[in-house]
Amino acid sequence: MLIDRKLAALGDPMRRRTVELLGERPLRVGEIAAALELPQPATSKHLKVLRDAHMVEESHPDYDARVRIYALRADGLDDLKHWLQAAEAMWSRQLAAFKRHAERNP
Amino acid sequence: MLIDRKLAALGDPMRRRTVELLGERPLRVGEIAAALELPQPATSKHLKVLRDAHMVEESHPDYDARVRIYALRADGLDDLKHWLQAAEAMWSRQLAAFKRHAERNP
DNA sequence: ACATTATATTCTTTTTATAGAATATAGATT
DNA sequence: AATCTATATTCTATAAAAAGAATATAATGT
Numbered sequence: 001m002l003i004d005r006k007l008a009a010l011g012d013p014m015r016r017r018t019v020e021l022l023g024e025r026p027l028r029v030g031e032i033a034a035a036l037e038l039p040q041p042a043t044s045k046h047l048k049v050l051r052d053a054h055m056v057e058e059s060h061p062d063y064d065a066r067v068r069i070y071a072l073r074a075d076g077l078d079d080l081k082h083w084l085q086a087a088e089a090m091w092s093r094q095l096a097a098f099k100r101h102a103e104r105n106p
Numbered sequence: 107m108l109i110d111r112k113l114a115a116l117g118d119p120m121r122r123r124t125v126e127l128l129g130e131r132p133l134r135v136g137e138i139a140a141a142l143e144l145p146q147p148a149t150s151k152h153l154k155v156l157r158d159a160h161m162v163e164e165s166h167p168d169y170d171a172r173v174r175i176y177a178l179r180a181d182g183l184d185d186l187k188h189w190l191q192a193a194e195a196m197w198s199r200q201l202a203a204f205k206r207h208a209e210r211n212p
Numbered sequence: 213a214c215a216t217t218a219t220a221t222t223c224t225t226t227t228t229a230t231a232g233a234a235t236a237t238a239g240a241t242t
Numbered sequence: 243a244a245t246c247t248a249t250a251t252t253c254t255a256t257a258a259a260a261a262g263a264a265t266a267t268a269a270t271g272t
Contacts, residue, residue, distance in 0.1 A: 004119055011114030012259090013107075023196030025203065029219055042261055044220055066218040066269050072200050077193060084190055087183060090129030094178050097131065118229090135249055148231055150250055172239050172248040 003079045005053040014038065015046050019072070022056060026071035109185045111159040120144065121152050125178070128162060132177035 009015050014036055021027060021035055033043035047070055050056045055076040059069050116122050120142055127133060127141050139149035153176055156162045161182040165175050 001119075004117065004122065007113055007122070008117030011110065011117040013110055014260095016110065016113070019193070020196070023193070023200055025200065030217095039262065040219070041221080041263085045260080048220085064218085064270075066267095068219065071204065072197055074197075074201055077190065077197055080190060081194070084183065084186060087125070087129070088187070090126070091178055091183055094129055094131065095180055098177065120230095136247095145232065146249070147233085147251080151230080154250090170240075170248085172237095174249065 002054060003083050005049075006055060006080055009049050009053040009055060012046070012049075015050055018043075018046060018050060019055060022070060022072050026059075026069050029068055029070065032070065108160060109189050111155075112161060112186055115155050115159040115161060118152070118155075121156055124149075124152060124156060125161065128176060128178050132165075132175050135174055135176065138176065 010019065017036060018032060021032060027035075029040060029043060029047065032047070033040045036043060036046075038046075047056065047058075050070075051058065055073055056070050057073045059071065061067055061069055116125065123142060124138055127138060133141075135146065135149060135153065138153070139146045142149060142152075144152075153162065153164075156176075157164065161179055162176050163179045165177065167173055167175055
């Protein structure tokens with residue numbers, strides 16, 4: 001499921017940093033690799049994970065067709081937000097039930 | 107960091123299902139293992155991961171001291187919510203900037 | 213054409229995570 | 243006391259993830 005891939009993708013510190021870097025502006029692979037202090041191939045692989053999780057997208061600038069620019073994907077957080085909203089609802093229901101239970105058994 | 111542990115914890119399908127099960131009501135280890143169709147030791151290990159990520163907590167009922175009941179932890183989603191809020195802010199700033207850029211270069 | 217640059221893919225090695233089996237611990241039941 | 247039950251811990255094997263090196267691809271610059 002996509003939400004699994006997103007959570008797993010963000011579970012890795014390097015990828016979380018990548019997302020945070022892209023939060024400032026779109027970047028080339030090389031710039032990301034430099035910022036992460038990681039070899040380019042490793043960086044490319046992390047980017048693939050983020051791409052497969054639909055968190056980022058690639059684009060080819062017209063001034064140089066070799067370059068790939070990665071940017072946050074507009075709908076990248078949607079599933080995560082939905083899951084978190086549902087989780088929050090569960091959470092508060094469960095906690096309310098627990099509270100009622102505790103009040104009945106003081 | 108705790109947020110890393112939370113994201114990584116939720117990245118595993120079994121643990122995500124565990125959280126969703128506990129969203130209905132607190133459960134014993136044995137009940138969770140049965141629901142996941144996973145051996146008890148494996149289940150205990152997943153629960154440890156969730157505990158270490160401060161997502162769930164253990165309690166000992168007084169009617170049987172062998173039993174451990176796991177429940178969602180009240181503050182379990184807080185860091186996640188904060189991170190997501192910050193991420194959303196980044197996201198929309200970045201997308202707005204991209205939009206401005208696109209409008210300048212039609 | 214040749215060298216260089218940007219990125220991706222493949223392969224290998226190392227690390228980490230997971231499952232599964234066996235055992236440990238502690239408490240309940242008879 | 244002996245046995246059974248609930249859960250945790252340890253150990254081993256396996257699978258998956260990560261880094262690193264080497265190579266591939268494709269475009270640019272000379």
